[in-house]
Amino acid sequence: MQPRYLKRLEGLLNQFGASHGRGLASDHLEDIGQATRQGQVATLLVEPSGDSGHVDKTDGTATPTSEDDVNTPIFWTSDHLDTRARWNVVVVPxxxxxxxxxAAAIYRF
Known part of the structure; x- marks a missing residue:
């Protein structure tokens, strides 16, 4: 199973890099929050972090635990990853x- 996961992960990381250069991917939490709300996200890559922030489902704003630390990883809660979501979530070491x-998102469009 691990070799299969690593191969898939490598492909997604390459896809993120290529898509980011074309404006079809982002690592900015606010952009990712808005894109998930608008149905643009195809794949979300997240670190296995603890509860470090919140994404508001209504307006897509991302709020880190500390307002001073905008790079705090966001924990994507089950409230945010609801049944309307039609995208893949992949945990990345x-x-x-x-x-x-x-977090990193690869967009559909």
Whole structure:
């Protein structure tokens, strides 16, 4: 199972890099929050972090635990990942995460 996961993860990390260069991916938490609300996210990559913040389902705003630390990883709660979501969530080990925000989204459009 692990080799299969690692192969899939490598493909997603490459896809994030290529998509980011074309404006079809982001690691900015506010952008990701808005994109999930608008149905733009195809794949969400997240670190296995603790509860470090909140994403408001209504307006898509991301609020870190500390307002001074905008790079605090956001914990994507089950409230946010509700049944309307039509995207993949992949947990990425911290050392392999391509961003410093703890999250990365690959957009559909």
């Amino acid at each position: 911290t050392e392999r995460m391509p961003t410093g925000t703890g």
